[in-house]
Amino acid sequence: MKENNYDYSVVKGFAYSAVFWLIVGLVVGLWLAAEMFYPALNLTPWLAFGRLRVVHTNGLAFGFGFAGIFACSYYMLQRLTRTSLAFPGLARFHLYLFNVAIALAALSLFAGMNTSKEYAELEWPLDVVVVIMWVIFAVNVFATLIKRKEKQMYISLWYIIAMTVTVAVLYIVNNLEIPVNLFKSYSAYAGANDANVQWWYGHNAVGFVFTVPILAMFYYFYPKSTNLPIYSHRLSIISFWSLVFAYLWTGAHHLMLTPLPEWIQTVAIAFSIFLIAPSWGSVVNGYYTIRGRWDLMRTNYLTKFFIVGITFYGLQTVQGPTQGLRTLTAFFHYTDWVVGHVHMGTMGWVTMIISASLYYIIPKISGRELYSVRLANLHFWLIFIGQLVYTVTMWIAGIQQGAMWKATNPDGSLTYNFLETVTALYPYWYIRFVGGVIYFVGILVFTYNLIMTGRSGKESVPEPQPQTA
Amino acid sequence: MNIEAKPITFAILATVVILIGTIITLFIPMFLPSTQPVSDYIKPYTAIELEGRDIYIREGCNNCHTQTVRPLRTEVIRYGEYSKPEEFAYDRPFLWGSRRTGPDLNRVGGKYPDSWHYKHMNDPRSMFPKSNMPAYGWLAKRKLDTSYSFKKVSILGYGYSEDEVNRQIQEYRKKVTSPTYNAKAIRDQITPPELRNELTEMDAIVAYLQKLGRDVKMLKKKEAVKVAEAADRPGALKNPFEGKADAIKEGKEIFQNNCSACHGDDGKGGIGPDLTDNEWKYGSSDEAIFNSVAKGRPGGMPPWEGSLGKERIWKVIAYIRTLGKR
Numbered sequence: 001m002k003e004n005n006y007d008y009s010v011v012k013g014f015a016y017s018a019v020f021w022l023i024v025g026l027v028v029g030l031w032l033a034a035e036m037f038y039p040a041l042n043l044t045p046w047l048a049f050g051r052l053r054v055v056h057t058n059g060l061a062f063g064f065g066f067a068g069i070f071a072c073s074y075y076m077l078q079r080l081t082r083t084s085l086a087f088p089g090l091a092r093f094h095l096y097l098f099n100v101a102i103a104l105a106a107l108s109l110f111a112g113m114n115t116s117k118e119y120a121e122l123e124w125p126l127d128v129v130v131v132i133m134w135v136i137f138a139v140n141v142f143a144t145l146i147k148r149k150e151k152q153m154y155i156s157l158w159y160i161i162a163m164t165v166t167v168a169v170l171y172i173v174n175n176l177e178i179p180v181n182l183f184k185s186y187s188a189y190a191g192a193n194d195a196n197v198q199w200w201y202g203h204n205a206v207g208f209v210f211t212v213p214i215l216a217m218f219y220y221f222y223p224k225s226t227n228l229p230i231y232s233h234r235l236s237i238i239s240f241w242s243l244v245f246a247y248l249w250t251g252a253h254h255l256m257l258t259p260l261p262e263w264i265q266t267v268a269i270a271f272s273i274f275l276i277a278p279s280w281g282s283v284v285n286g287y288y289t290i291r292g293r294w295d296l297m298r299t300n301y302l303t304k305f306f307i308v309g310i311t312f313y314g315l316q317t318v319q320g321p322t323q324g325l326r327t328l329t330a331f332f333h334y335t336d337w338v339v340g341h342v343h344m345g346t347m348g349w350v351t352m353i354i355s356a357s358l359y360y361i362i363p364k365i366s367g368r369e370l371y372s373v374r375l376a377n378l379h380f381w382l383i384f385i386g387q388l389v390y391t392v393t394m395w396i397a398g399i400q401q402g403a404m405w406k407a408t409n410p411d412g413s414l415t416y417n418f419l420e421t422v423t424a425l426y427p428y429w430y431i432r433f434v435g436g437v438i439y440f441v442g443i444l445v446f447t448y449n450l451i452m453t454g455r456s457g458k459e460s461v462p463e464p465q466p467q468t469a
Numbered sequence: 470m471n472i473e474a475k476p477i478t479f480a481i482l483a484t485v486v487i488l489i490g491t492i493i494t495l496f497i498p499m500f501l502p503s504t505q506p507v508s509d510y511i512k513p514y515t516a517i518e519l520e521g522r523d524i525y526i527r528e529g530c531n532n533c534h535t536q537t538v539r540p541l542r543t544e545v546i547r548y549g550e551y552s553k554p555e556e557f558a559y560d561r562p563f564l565w566g567s568r569r570t571g572p573d574l575n576r577v578g579g580k581y582p583d584s585w586h587y588k589h590m591n592d593p594r595s596m597f598p599k600s601n602m603p604a605y606g607w608l609a610k611r612k613l614d615t616s617y618s619f620k621k622v623s624i625l626g627y628g629y630s631e632d633e634v635n636r637q638i639q640e641y642r643k644k645v646t647s648p649t650y651n652a653k654a655i656r657d658q659i660t661p662p663e664l665r666n667e668l669t670e671m672d673a674i675v676a677y678l679q680k681l682g683r684d685v686k687m688l689k690k691k692e693a694v695k696v697a698e699a700a701d702r703p704g705a706l707k708n709p710f711e712g713k714a715d716a717i718k719e720g721k722e723i724f725q726n727n728c729s730a731c732h733g734d735d736g737k738g739g740i741g742p743d744l745t746d747n748e749w750k751y752g753s754s755d756e757a758i759f760n761s762v763a764k765g766r767p768g769g770m771p772p773w774e775g776s777l778g779k780e781r782i783w784k785v786i787a788y789i790r791t792l793g794k795r
Contacts, residue, residue: 039601050528051529112529116562142480153474162487165487178624184523190560190561191559192505192557194563196494196504198563245486248494249494257539261501267494330541406543411780413777418571419726
């Protein structure tokens with residue numbers, strides 16, 4: 001069978017963009033981690049924690065996360081439909097627009113143009129750019145799906161479709177705002193309603209950016225890398241529909257014990273607990289796929305990334321709903337525990353899977369072998385250990401701070417004033433910084449390995465049989 | 470029907486599925502009174518407070534400070550009355566936050582005098598050496614831009630006329646530039662001479678911080694007056710720890726952790742009055758001093774009974790008594 005003239009230039013462009021924004025976002029993250037215990041680093045207004053944290057979250061979620069997602073989506077879309085992109089020129093425009101938009105986003109956030117709504121901080125002109133960019137992406141997704149040569153759509157394509165429609169709804173609804181001028185706007189919603197809209201968005205950004213497209217990658221690149229078929233198609237159907245149904249009900253678990261009407265909080269936590277089932281549907285599918293072939297963990301370097309990634313996904317999806325329960329949220333919310341939770345998901349699951357997917361893609365599209373499997377293994381262990389040091393430290397810090405906030409003397413007065421509960425955390429913040437550095441070194445190894453693969457990797461032997469997907 | 474072979478049908482079905490939870494938990498509540506209660510006692514921000522709020526947003530203060538006190542015992546002791554939905558009727562966007570690297574601010578209004586905020590915002594470590602808050606002294610070096618103030622309050626529907634907005638701006642400028650302003654010393658110290666007669670961004674953010682929770686506190690105060698009138702007056706209180714060395718030592722530590730930011734390391738005063746001069750504004754008896762500490766006093770002394778408890782307040786007083794004797 002003839003190769004379908006797949007357009008890989010845009011895949012490659014997004015892959016390297018992802019790595020670039022990953023490094024930028026992590027440097028900012030390290031700076032922030034150091035500011036926590038060394039406030040003199042708040043050197044200028046644009047380096048102050050309040051502005052910088054937003055650059056970190058947006059840079060990594062949108063710069064790194066979306067670039068990785070676009071790279072893998074454009075790749076999977078072509079392979080799984082066995083056709084080239086419907087509009088390759090549009091996709092290339094998407095690539096340029098994306099990088100310009102992320103750069104402008106970073107600059108505007110440094111400048112303090114910021115709506116304050118988490119992960120939706122960009123001011124309205126950039127929101128308009130994001131929406132245009134998303135439409136460009138969606139047009140290519142659906143046009144390519146329509147002209148596909150493979151009748152059945154594989155699981156990964158379902159997840160890409162779900163992401164495409166849901167992110168559009170989320171982004172537009174949460175970013176409705178009334179402009180004051182080019183640089184300032186006010187939310188269309190007030191008070192409790194605004195909070196409800198924001199965390200419906202915030203949590204589903206986790207769902208449809210950090211979960212759904214990452215599962216698309218997992219379901220495609222994991223069987224591809226191991227040469228094993230996914231364990232159960234039926235399980236993936238059930239998981240998919242129950243996941244996309246339940247996610248949208250759960251946002252208010254970020255708002256437990258706030259002035260939001262109590263029934264919304266209760267419904268949110270009920271659906272959050274339910275969400276464990278579909279999440280673990282994918283975890284089980286991942287584990288059962290490799291049953292009897294656990295030796296691949298040793299012999300196939302990519303397997304580790306996928307299995308450890310899906311394991312952290314499993315842990316994440318149990319920890320999340322649990323910490324939302326009223327009793328536990330009363331203790332843990334607003335502490336570093338939640339910071340640890342988020343970073344397990346992003347460092348342990350999202351980055352693991354995106355790294356592995358890019359390790360799979362880059363050699364494939366450049367026709368070269370991976371530059372160094374040893375470096376890939378080193379990268380794996382560094383980001384694995386760095387992430388564990390980071391998250392476990394933050395959990396302990398969260399437990400300590402939660403307990404200190406709650407502690408009372410026999411006469412009912414508070415044992416600690418607020419500052420004492422902050423200074424008690426300094427030791428944890430040093431360790432967290434070290435964890436971050438280890439992780440960052442791992443990412444540098446990853447970057448070097450990818451660049452060297454594209455540049456000087458050995459030419460790979462052409463595959464003997466045609467790819468079916 | 471094999472929807473896995475029909476991308477458009479699949480996309481439509483997925484959209485319907487995600488909209489169910491969205492409609493029930495998001496769109497329907499938007500039209501329910503419970504998410505948008507309005508109460509007479511909650512007043513909208515003035516033009517200056519709103520400018521301060523916009524600076525709070527610009528600097529991303531919400532990344533470290535929450536603005537919701539949860540209905541939990543220790544949280545109410547630490548911060549005050551728990552937050553009610555009607556308090557946020559004028560908040561676009563809401564600023565409840567998600568992480569308390571710094572304390573909650575929903576009840577900070579009126580807790581400290583303006584001078585506390587100028588000093589703290591300018592250099593947090595001058596008051597709390599181990600604090601990790603960034604310094605925001607540069608806000609005092611920037612003139613407040615009020616050119617959009619009227620447009621802003623109009624968009625937000627606060628109902629002020631343009632004259633009213635200008636009056637608010639001029640009135641607040643008069644207040645902070647007046648020679649009798651109670652934060653004059655520190656304000657002059659951190660504001661460059663050419664801006665001392667103007668409104669700065671620092672003035673606006675202090676105004677905003679002082680608004681947070683103020684309306685709720687006013688309501689509580691009205692209720693409290695009634696209760697206090699009815700309550701019995703106990704016999705004169707005596708400090709059980711007077712002159713006890715252990716208690717004085719502990720009192721000193723408590724003082725350094727909680728009081729010295731305003732009253733100075735040695736009690737010689739700063740934002741709060743000098744405690745070593747044997748001059749007592751509200752009486753020098755144990756009971757009078759206890760009441761000042763426990764219940765707070767107007768003009769910036771916060772009430773400490775909830776967070777410190779009686780015993781530790783008496784220990785601090787035992788320590789303070791040693792200061793005057795030197």
